[in-house]
Amino acid sequence: xxxxxxxxxxxxxxxxxxxxxxxxxxxxxxxxxxxxxxxxxxxxxxxxxxxxxxxxxxxxxxxxxxxxxxxxxxxxxxxxxxxxxxxxxxxxxxxxxxxxxxxxxxxxxxxxxxxxxxxxxxxxxxxxxxxxxxxxxxxxxxxxxxxxxxxxxxxxxxxxxxxxxxxxxxxxxxxxxxxxxxxxxxxxxxxxxxxxxxxxxxxxxxxxxxxxxxxxxxxxxxxxxxxxxxxxxxxxxxxxxxxxxxxxxxxxxxxxxxxxxxxxxxxxxxxxxxxxxxxxxxxxxxxxxxxxxxxxxxxxxxxxxxxxxxxxxxxxxxxxxxxxxxxxxxxxxxxxxxxxxxxxxxxxxxxxxxxxxxxxxxxxxxxxxxxxxxxxxxxxxxxxxxxxxxxxxxxxxxxxxxxxxxxxxxxxxxxxxxxxxxxxxxxxxxxxxxxxxxxxxxxx
Numbered sequence: 001x002x003x004x005x006x007x008x009x010x011x012x013x014x015x016x017x018x019x020x021x022x023x024x025x026x027x028x029x030x031x032x033x034x035x036x037x038x039x040x041x042x043x044x045x046x047x048x049x050x051x052x053x054x055x056x057x058x059x060x061x062x063x064x065x066x067x068x069x070x071x072x073x074x075x076x077x078x079x080x081x082x083x084x085x086x087x088x089x090x091x092x093x094x095x096x097x098x099x100x101x102x103x104x105x106x107x108x109x110x111x112x113x114x115x116x117x118x119x120x121x122x123x124x125x126x127x128x129x130x131x132x133x134x135x136x137x138x139x140x141x142x143x144x145x146x147x148x149x150x151x152x153x154x155x156x157x158x159x160x161x162x163x164x165x166x167x168x169x170x171x172x173x174x175x176x177x178x179x180x181x182x183x184x185x186x187x188x189x190x191x192x193x194x195x196x197x198x199x200x201x202x203x204x205x206x207x208x209x210x211x212x213x214x215x216x217x218x219x220x221x222x223x224x225x226x227x228x229x230x231x232x233x234x235x236x237x238x239x240x241x242x243x244x245x246x247x248x249x250x251x252x253x254x255x256x257x258x259x260x261x262x263x264x265x266x267x268x269x270x271x272x273x274x275x276x277x278x279x280x281x282x283x284x285x286x287x288x289x290x291x292x293x294x295x296x297x298x299x300x301x302x303x304x305x306x307x308x309x310x311x312x313x314x315x316x317x318x319x320x321x322x323x324x325x326x327x328x329x330x331x332x333x334x335x336x337x338x339x340x341x342x343x344x345x346x347x348x349x350x351x352x353x354x355x356x357x358x359x360x361x362x363x364x365x366x367x368x369x370x371x372x373x374x375x376x377x378x379x380x381x382x383x384x385x386x387x388x389x390x391x392x393x394x395x396x397x398x399x400x401x402x403x404x405x406x407x408x409x410x411x412x413x414x415x416x417x418x419x420x421x422x423x424x425x426x427x428x429x430x431x432x433x434x435x436x437x438x439x440x441x442x443x444x
Contacts, residue, residue: 026189028093028106028115029196029400030391032407034423035107041415043106044202054102055120056091056195059167059176059208061160063237064187075122076187080213080230084237085127086160089187090120091195106199109403117195119188126159128152161248167206168250175253175291176245177201177413179209180238182260182299187211196400197257201414205255208245210238212265231265238269246288253291253332255413260360260396263298267308274330275312278319285329292333292413296399297343298359305359309335309381310374335381336412338405339363342387342395363387364433376431382419384408384426385435404436 035043062085064076076085093102094116105111133153134146168174179197181190190211198207212234246254258266270293277284284290298305312318313327339360357366364385375381392401399405411417411424419426419434426434 025094025116025118026192028111028117029200029406030403031107031109031111032200032410033403034407034410035200036109036403040107043200044103054093054097054099056093056198056203056207058089058091058191058194058198059086059163059206060089060122060187060191060211061086061208061237061241062187062211063234064211064213074119074187075124076211078186078213080233082130083128084241085124086163087122087124087126088163089122089191091191092118092120093199094118117192119191122187125163126156128156157244160244164206164245164248165250168248171203171205173205173253174250175205175255176251177205177207177255177257178242178245179207180256180258180262180266181209181211181214182258182262182297183214185211185214193259193400200406200410204414210234210241212237212262214261228261231261232268234265235268235272238265239272242269242273242288246290251289254289255292255294256290257294257296257409257413258298259296259399261299263295263359264300264304266293267295267300267305270330271308271311274328275318278312278328283328285332288330290331290333293331293335294409294412295335295337295359297340297396298337300359302357302359302362306371331380333416334412334418337381337383338386338399338409339383340386340395340398342390364429364435367430367433369430372431372433381432383433384419385429385433387438388436408436 034040062076063081063083064085065079065081067074067077069077095113097105102115105115129149129152133149136144136146138144164176168176177194177198179190179194181193190209194207194209198205201207213230242254242256245251256266256270270288270290273288274284277287300308319327337359339362341361341363343358343360362383362385364383367383386398386402386405388398388402388404391398399409408424408426415423417424420428425437427437428434
């Protein structure tokens, strides 16, 4: 195919991608395989009967500007805000049903009738001052922060952490699940994915999402470029959000899941937080309590991702307060990467960036032995390849649309299982690489 034809085809594909945004609800993701069998683990423990209703009440943080278009039903749009806002977002499971009915339908491979997600009430609980924060000078001419804005920041931080504490008091696991979405997402779709993950993780932790101004309409080339820069813009806000959540009294673990372009944003934020801790002579894992960092269909150049993950390890002039034989820890648990060469959405990204490859399309066999040995020494990373049939149109959301993949993710986050243990019997192809069994992958 001529280059011009390939370019046109890629843009047309992208236009179709942009057309997929729902604003009136969507079906609940398929039931993960581990819940489908009668002898599988319980989705909800008996304590689940104490839930007051079947809706999900999520915590959100955002640097999207409030929506101003009168025809839009969403509270926040695609423009950038110069501050962080936070609040609660309700996701309803429709049609209305009692708890036992929801429990039974949620374990069924084929639901009748289907369960649909709808965005309910959204309530903003607080907002930080607009940036940059004001400065002033004292009588001696020294530059000082504006005390009034410092007080506003402290008050907003207190409200945010108070809300996290309130939610932690009502769940059995003293942890926060934080989801960061990718390109072509709205406030609503980010809430839906978070709600699905929260529901099938048993509703055992505080469920939150950070939503940034990813473009979801308009000319594709302009939208994707804008989204890429908006992701860079959101790094500071995500970093501050993670830091404040992690410092909340009573929090024991933070589970971070990022998808698509949101993985680039998340890696940068976590890396900068780690460097902050290292510069202060403290262990990042002690400050931020990050248990698992999961990158789903990462829309990142392979070389850039490698640098983000290992850069500080190759900078001995930076890490000076630890003995030579020991390095600071960033995670309590694992870095897990899910990738699929059949991810058609990433083909567009690859074409636009002229990237050699995107992490989300790499096969396990594409990872060199040298790289595998390096990560094996660290003993903190797993790379999982999926080459089964597409269960969503672009093969980009298989972590929710494919019951086998979502099941593996749940075994990691909910049950803390390592690869190779019962429930996570994937095929090991290298020191740190795994793949789903071909027969099972083709069936799901």
